[in-house]
Amino acid sequence: MTFEIFTFSFMHRAIISGIAIAILCSVVGLFLVLRRYSLFGDAIAHSSFGGIALGLMAGIYPLWTAYGVSIVSALIMTRIKDKFNISGDASIAVLLSSGIAVGLVIIGLSGGFTLDIFSFLFGSILLVNVNDTILILSLTGVILIVILLLYRQLLYSTFNEEQAKVSGIPVEKINYLIVFMAGITVVTSIQLVGVLLISALFVIPNVTAIMYGRGFKQTAIISMSFSIFSVVTGILISYIFDITPAGTIVLFAIGIFACTMGIKSAGLLSRHH
């Protein structure tokens, strides 16, 4: 029975999509974590809830409306934050609550909670179809290519905005690009862990990897490895024991984080040679 699950095509799709999402969330999340923007993913996810509700009410595929609503609201919020000098955490709170508020009102208007809503709140990776998988793989590919092409600009403006500006890097444009990529990543990842647990994939593998890695690329690779391990093991274990994949995946990531802290407190983890 245990090995049988590797023969199911829905399991192939789930694992392939899961790995792509794990890589995507790790890389985009690393930039957000280092910019002290850890909860931004969460805020975008909550605003996408409004988009999902809108799609369900209008009879449009909810993820399309979620992409539109989250990206647009994240960009608007970033603009407002810069223009009116609102702090990062406060702008996250505004974005987060407006998305949920809009979603709740729309759901109320269209007759209350349905099963569809729950699958978006908690993820439904075992239900992804071939088209979803192709979309997830394509978006992951495009975002990774953009990151590789603009690697120096992204890293430098994350490291120190002022110095990046002096080196002639268009820091504002890079900031909007990161917000845009975060928007796409969040909505793409909803299928894996749902709206409520997205920030876990953005943050936990990265804060763990930062304790191990020295350079940026090394840290990103370690983070991806932890993330892929959590996602694949989480999907398999949750299927075998018939529990929710999203919770299981996140608990594996938290487990690695907890072990790392244990190793670190015991003095076993040192970067000095």
Next chain:
Amino acid sequence: MLKVVEIDHLTIEYPDVKAIDDINFTVSQGDFLGIIGPNGAGKSTLFAAMLGLNTKYKGTIKFFGTDIRKSKNYLKEIGYVPQKPIFEKNFPATVNDVVKMGLQKESDESKIDEILQQLWIHELSERRIGELSGGQQQRVFIAKALVNNPKILILDEPVTGIDQQSIDLFYSILKELNSKQNITIIWSSHDLDAVNKLANHVACLNRTLFFHGESDDFFKNDELVKQYSEASMQEHMHHH
């Protein structure tokens, strides 16, 4: 001598205070200019305008004969070392990563090793930036500023919070860059002795330009030094 920087009637106002009040000066190629002045004299404000970080100023700033409002190309020829580089303490970047951020063309990667060796930080290249001492970090930021072979190096009180041994090494590196590689240096400091030893030109800034000229003309004129010291002392008392 070719003028690389021309500051003409520069005034920078904040809502309640004039941070820079109508200053004029020029810097020639190969100059080692020390800008001295007490805290709050406008040194960092001046640099922010020169580096294009603050565009709300009156007057003109020219680099290599071109108004910086018209083109940002001059930034390619400038290496900038900030007062205290701010970054996340546990930012996962090695010394090598940080210096590479400054590199405009990927093709020049061999340059990184050369610069690291020149600044005595070659052995640190795979260490994380946050693990280094203040003096070592400062040298990494100079390496980053130098990696594109800049014509001008701008340093904003670069030795704040650094031990004396590192400061001495830092100064000898600056002197060498200026004399051997003919890099123009614009350096702000409130250490009069160091400026006296290193710089060949001095600008005394205290919102207005109190003096600008050859270093000797300033330091050999006791009356000027006394006036300057009194003015900075008053400013110092005012701030406390």
